[in-house]
Amino acid sequence: MNVHEFQAKQLFGQFGVPVPRGREITSPEAGAAWAAELNTPVFVVKAQIHAGGRGKAGGVKITKDRAAVPGLVKELIGKTLITHQTGPKGREVRRLLIEEGAAIAKELYVSLLVDRDSGWPVFIASTEGGMEIEVVAERTPEKIIREAIDPAVGFQPHNGRNVAFALGLPSIEPAVVNPFIQMLGNLYRLFMEKNAAMVEINPLVITGDKKLIALDGKVSFDDNALFRHTDVQQMRDLNEEDPLEIEAGENNLNYIKLDGNIGCMVNGAGLAMATMDVIKLAGSEPANFLDVGGGATKETVAAGFRILLKDPNVKGIFINIFGGIVRCERIAHGVIEAAKEVKINVPLVVRLQGTNADEGRKLLAESGLKLEVANDLWEAAQKIVKLTGKAA
Template structure:
């Protein structure tokens, strides 16, 4: 799960991670009021969407940029009015863009230097790792590729936690002065506490800034959370913005289905994550492109299968469907009944290729044969993949 920047700011305040004064606004009038409340100096107004590259983005109404600076609260309100209710297109949103429903208004600070700072889980070592760089405010991937010597990494023992000497190594590597180093040490300690206690998968501050008035502040932040641990954090769950998520994935979550939308045209309905991955691979091997990852699990009900089928047929890019079921725990007939029910409800009019094996497979095949559906059977996974690819090419 991801959260908005203004929500990240609320978490920072809770854990004592310093950031510029600011609040969220849902209208031009609210944005102006926030600026007036902050008072004095310059202000920054930022579109709140789950995507990077906002500053260089373009709104479909022609307004340029999702991040703007101004010293006049009235002007801040006018800028917010150009953003709220409009669609912002960035390099991360794709051409469809993201609808901006809120903006964040914050004090603008004068920056001496920008740094990069993040904490994430390193899968290779199963440890948290702190990544820092003196080159903040830009894509860390570009820095890592072109100037890898500018990237600092500090692995943290999960039981020992963040140690003082590890913080000092990072301070030295970033070249921070004595006072800035003390502020950084406190910020990093609190940030690590936030990371651990909130079950984060990633927290990224880009940029972390040193200001002309000698403050170290988190200027922009991105969070990712371990979805499997969110049940422990109802306060963080309350931050979830379903409007920012793929509606297909939201619908799948309501039925406890494991679904990820992709860009292909062949939908997959499979039981088991490993088999689902293998099915996607073999579709590619046969010359096709999978439209989704969909694992209905080992004990799916008829209702879950029907819901899964409706989700994949609701994707306008889908030109054919491959159902690949191996019934170990799963009853093949349950799958068949769910598919038949959903097909009749949605009025299926695209090719359907089915491969069933395992528990109660004969009953499942009989249900499909007697359904009256126009389907194609696959003898094995490769045969099914070739047939579904051929069906899309024939169409």
């Protein structure tokens, strides 16, 4: 689960990470009142959406004129921002963050996430703050610093010193070395205590008066641990999520919307990824990732059909089920009953493999439903692509 920048900074403040004074704003009147209270030489008005690239898209405004703040709020609220992360439809701005500006002397980058190879939390840092870290990694990988933290021991001062000295902080600004080490420890506490998946500050700035400030922040959380954190659950903004993904979550389905034209319904994440690959290999594009889980009951299949058919881009559906724990004839019954319940008006190809696959395929073939049955994954992919047409 992702949260807005202003929410990330609220969490930073709770854990002792320095942030600018700021507040969430949803109206020009609230903006004017907060600007009067803030009373700073520079006001920064930032659109709050779950996407990067807001500044380049015109979603960040800076002014020294307090009287101009309400007008900037009015300009941004309701605006659709299109960035490299929103897709062509963009995201509507419903809330803003208004905060004080900072006298920037140096910009750094710091993040904390789990290293997939070791399973340990790892700090990523760079002197190239303010840039997208992926660009830095591609162009100047030598400027990326990594410091893994042994979870059995936790963050130690020497971890912080390793990062600080690798960044050259004693030369850049000696006064911030100890505050920087303390800040890394606080970020680690936030990461572990809140079951975060990623914490990022970009940029982390050194100000003209030799202070550290998290000028921008992102935090995402492990969905599987949200039940432990009611405070984090309350930060969820459904306006920032795809309605179909919300519906899938309510039905305990793992669904991610994509841009293709073939809806996929598969049991098991690995098989779902392979199905998407083979659709592309056959000449088309998957419209989604949808894992119905190991059960694939009538209810889950029906919910999957409803979600897929609500996507106007879906021109055909490919069901790919491996019957292991659940036998294929039971899955076939579930597909048949669900198909009768939900009106399916696009081509449907079903591939069953595993325990009692022959019996399951026979049930589908004799069901009277308008569908194609396949034995082989490649055969099934070719069938659905032929029925729907290759992607443009």
